[in-house]
């Protein structure tokens with residue numbers, strides 16, 4: 001499964017990193033999240049889905 005952060009929507013709240021730090025990390029300037037595992041392995045898909053659900057601006061999607 002592949003997860004994507006829409007950089008135009010992301011507000012840099014870091015909720016996804018808190019929910020699933022193995023998959024999402026804030027950029028060095030802290031302004032947006034990035035996906036650090038592509039594809040996301042099966043054992044991390046549940047936490048990545050939780051991060052997607054908790055994103056306040058629905059900037060995370062998967063395919």
Ligand code: SF4
Nearest residue numbers: 010011013014016055
């Ligand atoms: S939870 Fe959403 S808005 Fe917040 S940093 Fe992650 S992708 Fe960006």
